[in-house]
């Protein structure tokens with residue numbers, strides 16, 4: 001286990017709102033740690049619609065999800081946030097001295113004065129494939145991630161999907177498994193062309209199998225898979241023998257561990273006041289899509305406003321003695337120094 | 343206005359009036375048609391407004407664009423007549439369109 005990091009603020013979620021919170025906190029001299037289960041920043045904008053245009057960001061007539069993310073990263077650069085990617089915040093405990101202990105599934109721990117929950121629609125997690133009864137096989141024969149490649153040595157592995165994850169694992173497990181079969185709905189792949197070419201070469205060399213169709217039934221007992229029934233486009237079905245199945249059906253957002261933090265929840269949202277965007281637990285704030293208050297709109301624009309007001313209140317909690325002077329970035333040499341432009 | 347009929351997996355039919363220029367998904371949501379979730383709100387970023395276009399209509403409606411095909415990879419029981427209803431724009435020619443909703447959305 002790594003050493004506990006002592007800090008003023010941890011932001012849970014690196015979506016657009018978590019990123020902008022780094023900026024607003026930074027103007028008040030507060031440096032933040034930012035944790036996200038994804039392997040990169042941007043939340044929904046980067047994961048769900050990187051190339052789609054957004055038209056309602058003030059003063060940006062049109063910007064794509066990825067551009068917005070890139071712009072935010074540029075804007076918060078002077079405040080040097082520490083990012084912790086591919087980590088899910090799993091635990092939040094209150095410490096006796098009014099601080100909080102946050103822990104992640106990767107074993108990181110933060111001792112912090114303020115927690116900012118900017119978790120959007122929840123953590124991104126692998127989507128369960130639409131196959132009836134798949135739950136019973138999860139963990140034993142159906143895996144959504146590869147933790148240890150060795151676990152698949154000598155096994156018959158069925159990989160389902162047509163994106164990068166499916167193709168990458170097909171290529172990586174081919175030398176190890178007894179046999180890898182790639183199952184996809186159609187003979188066109190979303191994955192990088194280079195991976196697709198490599199996959200096709202392995203198929204031509206007879207090293208792996210490629211089957212077109214959709215998995216409709218898992219055959220086996222007590223969670224131990226024996227075969228997968230596959231339906232072809234013409235409606236006919238056949239079975240593929242398999243010990244393990246790795247389905248890659250994209251990501252979906254689930255509230256996840258936040259539900260276990262003893263926070264008041266209202267239909268999976270965290271109620272806050274509209275002065276500080278603080279939860280009913282002082283020191284824990286919630287901003288962006290994850291919060292709820294009368295009149296809430298799940299818009300990026302609203303999340304930005306919430307971040308600004310939250311930062312004021314967080315600063316007061318971190319240093320109650322401090323007098324906060326209202327300043328403009330245009331005219332305050334003090335703020336400009338922090339931004340590195342003075 | 344164009345008439346659109348939704349048939350659910352049990353065979354029940356619901357016919358609604360839809361405005362040309364809007365999408366089949368929007369017509370479904372506005373009229374509380376069961377079986378259309380439309381999680382992403384019509385951005386072709388999920389696969390939860392999946393429908394089967396009636397055989398009589400497939401030619402007029404046309405097939406999916408590549409981006410829509412990519413999303414259909416995440417849908418349940420995809421068939422040759424599968425479309426995402428947020429990507430079907432209603433035109434006067436589609437007056438009378440019939441689509442079925444799948445047993446479940448992805």
Ligand SMILES: Cc1cc2nc3c(=O)[nH]c(=O)nc-3n(C[C@H](O)[C@H](O)[C@H](O)COP(=O)(O)OP(=O)(O)OC[C@H]3O[C@@H](n4cnc5c(N)ncnc54)[C@H](O)[C@@H]3O)c2cc1C
Pocket residue numbers: 012013014015016017018019035036037038042043044045048049053054055056087088089090118119120121122123124255256257258287288289290298299300301303382385387
């Ligand atoms: C297709 C589509 C189009 C949209 N178009 C617009 C638009 O035009 N205009 C607009 O204003 N809004 C739009 N939105 C909504 C907008 O994307 C959201 O309002 C915005 O992303 C919310 O930002 P956020 O930072 O609050 O949360 P998110 O973007 O959801 O980010 C939250 C992050 O927190 C992470 N996380 C959650 N829990 C944990 C945990 N326990 N541990 C670690 N990480 C965690 C998640 O992995 C995620 O990356 C659109 C959304 C979609 C899906």
